[in-house]
Structures are given as structure tokens and as C-alpha cells.
Amino acid sequence: MNLYEFEAKNIFAQYGIPIPPSKLVTHPQDLNKIFFGYPLTLKCQVLTGGRGKAGGIKFAKSLAEAQKLAPELLNLEIKGCKTQSLLVEPKLNITNEYYLSVTLDRELGVPVFIATSEGGVEVEQAKNVIKMPIHFPYSAFLTRTLAYKIGLNGEALNKFASIADKLYKIFIERDLDLIEINPLVAVEGNELLALDGKIVVNDDSLMRQPYFAGWLESHLVDLPAVERLAKLHGVNLVELDGDIGILCNGAGLTMATMDMVAEFGGKPANFLDAGGGSDQAKTLAALELVNKNPKLKVILLNILGGITACDDVANALVEFVKAHSNVKLVVRLRGNNQEKAKEILSNYNVKLIPNLEEAVKTAIALAS
């Protein structure tokens, strides 16, 4: 789950990471209540990157100018994401910019600090990026080493290290995939402030993070409607351009089935992985989701029951067929309880094809 900049900064502030004074603006008249002086920075709150380049950050020298800019910015759509609100802050006199983040490194299997003294740009394009693995047990000296390695000394070293230490604490305590300050800026008087912030909360951890309870639905706005619905049902759906709906259990098998459809000349309409251990209700919800696609011509269901019981799938199919007798279905169902499943489906007009290649070819033929 991606958070908005203002939400990330609220969390920064709770942990004592310095942020600039700010006000969240949802109506232009809110600007009247701003007392930190001009010029101002107005920033669109959107759940996507590349905001600056898309014109989502503007400066205003006066209240009149800010009031003129605010409605335009509030209506701005960036990469399909609507602006939720504006975060208004004073324009700062920046002397230096840094990049600082914590994320889990999949190659190393441990969290890493990533930092550079070239902040404000995409970190992928920066030179002199320091990547520091955080092995267990963590200790705060690591953050001082990090500050030293990116070329800091004196008071700045201690301040940077303290912010990095807090960032790591948030990363662990809030179960994050990523926490990033870009840029972390030095302003007059040697203060370090988090000027922009990004937080990605780990989806699997949401249930044990009461702070984020109820946030998910309102934070899936960057996904197409059907994919959002799928996520709320606990199945993985990705929409594609073709006309053959694909429903499998297990990510690898779903991808391989998609690949085979393409290999034999068909076009997959979607990727839907109903996951391991899908019961009847989840399978039925998955079938309904695949069926929502207006381009759909046929559904290819490929289930190899390991943790999934084939009879549960068969019962879901029966319910689906009763409700949508016009939908073409090609079903390949093997594994645990496959005989029971066959029996359940024998009274219904559902085509069971045990061989995958044959099932794929049948679905392609039915779609063309």
C-alpha cells in the first residue's frame, strides 16, 4: 500500500524526523488559514511518481497567486491518478540535498540503507550511491557510518544519522516495504528537513498494523477498478488486452498458462491467480471477476489441486454456470479430490479436458 506524501510526513513527525511546516488544502479557501509566509510551495497529493515533471508542484509568491493555482492543481490528474489534496509548505532556501531510504534487499535478504548526497533526482540515476546492508542485530552506529560514507561531518553527520536511525525504526515497527526521503534537505542554520517522503506499507502486514486499519480501499486508487476489487477479494488479478480469460491457482502456473495461450496463437484477457487453498466462495468470486471483462470470449480455468481441493472448485463452477449459462468455459481440473469434482460436474455442461495443451488449444478455438 502506497501512502500519500502528507501521510508519510505525519509518520515522520510522530518519530521525530523534522519536516517543514505545512497545511493540507482540499479547497482554495483553506489557503486563507496559512500563516507561515510566502513564497509557498503547492504540491499535488497523488499516489504516483513523476509529479514534478507532470506539473504537480507549483510556487506562489502571494495569496492571490496561490488561490489562482490551487483549483488547477486540485483538478490535475497525473498518470491517471486524481489529485487527492494539496500539501502547502513554505518555499525553503536549500543549501544541500540528500537521498535516504530503507528497503528490503531481495538478493541479500536483509534491509538496506540507500543514501547519496545527490538528492532530489531519481536515485537510479545518481552516482556515488551508498548501499549499506543492515544485518541483525541492528545498532545505531551503522547510521553514523552511513553519514560518513556519503561525505558528511560535524553536526550534519549526527543529524543525518539520527534521521536514518528513526527511518529504520519506522521501517521495522510499521512493517514497510520502503521508506524514502527524497530529498532530505539542508537549509540555512544547518537544519535537515524531510522535504518529500514516500512510504510503501507491506500488504501482508496490514492486518497486524492497527495504525493502517481501513486504509487499503482508499489507497488502491492507482489500480484499475477490477484489479482493485480483486485485491479486496484476496485474489491477484492483472488485466491484459486479449479475449481469453485465465483463472488458475498459483502464480507460476497462471503465468505459464498465459504464456502457453500466447505460444499457440491466443490472447490472454487477464492474469488471475486465485492463490493456494482457494475455497468455493473465493473461486466463485474469481470467476465473476474474470467474467467482468467486456472483451471476454471464453474462460480457461486451469487448476492443479495441491492445497486447493478440486471438489470445492467444481462446486463453485456449478454455481457460476447456473448464473451464467452463456459463458464458454474450458476446464482443466486435476489433483486432490479430482474424481469427486468430475462427479459433481457430470450433471452440468462443463467441458473437462485433462491435458493442459489440449485445453489451451480448445480455448483458443472457442475464442476465434
Place this chain on the structure above:
Amino acid sequence: MILVNKDTKVVVQGITGKMGQSHTKRMLEYGTQIVAGVTPGRGGQTIHGVPVFDTVAQAVEKTNANCSIVFVPPYLACDAGFEAIHAGVSLLVVITEGIPPNDTAKLVNYANIHKVTFMGPNCPGVVSPGHSLIGIMPGSIFKEGKVGMVSKSGTLTYEIALALTEANLGQSTCVGVGGDPVKGIEYQPILNLFEADPLTDVIVLIGEIGGNAEEKAAQYIKEHIKKPVVGFIAGQTAPPGKRMGHAGAIISQGSGTAKSKIEAFEKANIKVAKTPDQVAKLVSELIKQPAVK
């Protein structure tokens, strides 16, 4: 045959849960030595004739279990893993899906310190057909033979095992390492075990988009593995930037593509199959002698 055999003695953590119970039954039917179960507070009961203990330490002391399979819910699974390692098992198989990656990272670290083989999480387990099945795979699709399999995916492994079995090509051991971005055992140590295993003639490596584990495995095979390897990569039609089911299956910033992995395989002289049936075809061309009927 690697990692598990007829002598492997298994304790099932979370044996009284729905998943724990049903898979304990299946594993027992397969012939796996399930010697104990653990559910805190349920010590003294039995599940399908298997004695239940309150702690893994008790179970290991009473039954000499040397392997644990974990079915406990995601937020308790890391602790369950720590308990098993602390009790002295040498193989830890974590089936649970949805464990927070920070928990997994801690468990990987603890397993490394204690030199325990940690398989998973979010994995289907391991089977040495005809000898022992420790996991959630449907036993009926496997057959004893000379093909060693290692895979990130559960159901895709079944698909390919089925294709091999139907082509009368049995398997020595099939290992599912799981599709999470942070995990315990990866391809390389398993490739080493297969290379040294006299019962394995051909290795099948099944990968998918995301990360660079397949590229690293290809490089390792090129330098260290003499046995023939057949590769399969899922996700050739996956769009970039989208998480394809598994937490780890995502093409990000142009890396982790199927193309890059297939090219790495081809450079390492690994034969690449496009369909499960093709895997069987390529294996049959490479294997020294077909499995006995």
C-alpha cells in the same frame, strides 16, 4: 534423492489446524514418517494417530524428529520457525503464505547461524517420490525416477512433474523453494545436492519473472554443474510493473524479465522449454536411461 528420504522424521507445527490436519493425513498416506505434531496447549492429544506436543523441543526429545513442517498462520510462523530451529531440527519447511518479509528475513538469518536448511516460506515443500513427501503436493502426480526438480512455483511444479510422469520420466526429488522475494534456500545449494546425487541424472530448473536468482543460477550451472539441465521460465507474457501473484514475481525497472533469464539459460547451455510437455521432451533426450515402469 536429496534432502528427504524414508528416514526423515517429521514434526508438523500447527497439526490441529485445518491445513495441518488434512495434509498430515495425506503425508501419512504417502508413507512419510510423521512422528509428532505441535500445537501449544493441545499436548497429549492425537491427530490421525500422531501424538501432539505443546512444544517442538518436547516433540524432538520424545520422537527424534529431525525435520519440521510449518502450517501455522502468517504472523505466528516466524516464531514457530525459531522454535523448530532452537529445538534442533536440520530441515525446516515453511508452507505458510503471507508472512511479512521482515519476519522472513529474521528467520533466514537465524537458520543460517544454526546451519539449518530453511525451505520457503510460501512453498509447496519437497518430495522424494516413493519415499517421503513433506509438503502439500498431490502425491499421485509424482513417480520415482532420475529427474531432479527445483522450482519457485508450486502448481507449476505439479504441472511439469505430471508431464514428466506421463512421459514415464520419474523424479528423484522435487523441491519448491517458494515465490517470496526473501526466502530460505535458493537454487544454488539444491543444484549442488543434485550434482552430487547418484540417483539424479537430469536437473529441471523452473523459474519465473522477478529478481535475478535464475541468472545467478545459470552462471553457477555454467561454472559448476556437469549434469544436463532443462530450464523453464514462467511469465514471458507478463506486463512490466505488475506483481504477478507471487510477492517476488515483478518486472521492475526493466530487470527480472523472462527474456533476460532465458538468455542467461541459453548462454549456460541450459535447454529451455516453452511448455510443460516440452520439458518432458527435452529431458527424455538428455536422460541416460528412462525410469523403470
